[in-house]
Amino acid sequence: MQIVYHIGANCTDQDRLLKSTLKNADHFAKQGVKVPGPGKYRRLIRETIQRLDGKPPMEDSREVLLDAILDDEDCKRLVMSHSEFICIHGRVFENGIFYELAELKLGGLRDLFPNDDIEIFLSLRNPATFIPALFNEYKKGDFDQFMGGFDPMHMRWSDLITRIRTIAPKARLTVWCNEDTPLIWAQLIRELAGVDPMTRITGGFDLISAIITPDGMKRFVAYLKANPPQTEHQKRRIIAAFLERYAIEEEVEDEIDLPGWTDQTIATLTAEYDADVDRIRAMPDVTFIAP
Secondary structure, three states, X not given: OEEEEEOOOOOOOOOHHHHHHHOXXXXXXXXXXXXXXXXXXXXXXXXXXXXXXXXXXXXXXXXXXXHHHHOOOOOOEEEEEOOOOOOOHHHOOHHHOOOOOHHHHHHHHHHHOOOOEEEEEEEEOOHHHHHHHHHHHHOOOOHHHHHOOOOHHHOOHHHHHXXXXXXXXXXXXXXXXXXXXXXXXXXXXXXXXXXOOOOOXXXXXXXXXXXXXXXXXXXXXXXXXXXXXXXHXXXXXXXXXXXXXXXXXXXXXXXOOOOOOOHHHHHHHHHHHHHHHHHHHOOOOOEEEOO
């Protein structure tokens, strides 16, 4: 069986990708792809891994989990999504280590289905907005306490990805930038489900509809009907054009207000992020989705 884990990252799509994928659950089920609701597995998976505490699971653990998640139904691909599969927002920099719990939690996710084909999906985000978003969700203590001594300038997604490849070397790893999601939303839904790129889906424009004005969305839909794009590239150019003109400012612009951070801090973090993304795109064992 193919076991798909969409592990976030924290503070990326706020479960929107799962919700859009769930809209197609019945259709995908006909192709052997199950997308259960999060109530079926999030707590179950978390508590199971906590009980294991790094130890191997019992021999029948896989069957017990699948029975509970799938209600005894068969499938060839199981899709599960949770931005907190590794940890809650407030623990991302715990003890001054970026995702300190990655080995424990991802090792647990791997071991629960030891003989299945594991796929991991991960959205990256610019540290200049990722760190403030996490801190805003933390809502307790001060910023230095939240960071645990970790230097934001040292944050590299490529380091985490290298660790993931070590933790689960046989897993297929798919990565993209959160900043690109409005342009690649429909592809992400299909990639999670593992269906053909031409499969008709519902919810392919869910994200853009949430971040542009109602008038802009109305014009966008009308434009597509009058000028159907012939390729995915054409569709993405149209989306980009409408976002540029009709985006809701507070939905696409992040307010950054952290102690000691300046415009130069943000510019430096962004430049380092761009370079880091280039490194990740060059990794031979990573599938990178770009517009």
